[in-house]
Amino acid sequence: MRTVAGGRALQLARASYGAALLLAPAPTIRLATGRPPSRRACQTARLLGARHLAQATMTALAPLPGVFAAGAQADALHAASMLVLATADGAARRAALTDTVAEAAFAAAGLAAAASRGGGAGRQG
Secondary structure, X not given: OOOHHHHHHHHHHHHXXXXXXXXXXXXXXXXXXXXXXXXXXXXXXXXXXXXXXXXXXXXXXXXXXXXXXXXXXXXXXXXHHHHHHHHHOHHHHHHHHHXXXXXXXXXXXXXXXXXXXXXXXXXXX
């Protein structure tokens, strides 16, 4: 994803993931975990979906290195928080680890999109 097209692919993937979590959280969670989700999990997924849609919109409107880098930082922090949850709550472990992988992938893609736009480490665009 070291091209402008990579940034667009990231935006599309993020928007699709966000829409799935926002509009159909129960089937999306069940697909990832193999278990029916709780009401709380669905509510949390909807919030996460809204965040992903907002982030995809922001990077589409302002596809600057700093915007992609800030999004990647948010994704990395989210991934780290999911690792903590997976460790602390055995019942949520599978969902938390699945989300960790998704957020880590979004973080890596966001950093690659930032770099492809001339936003090396420490640069804000």
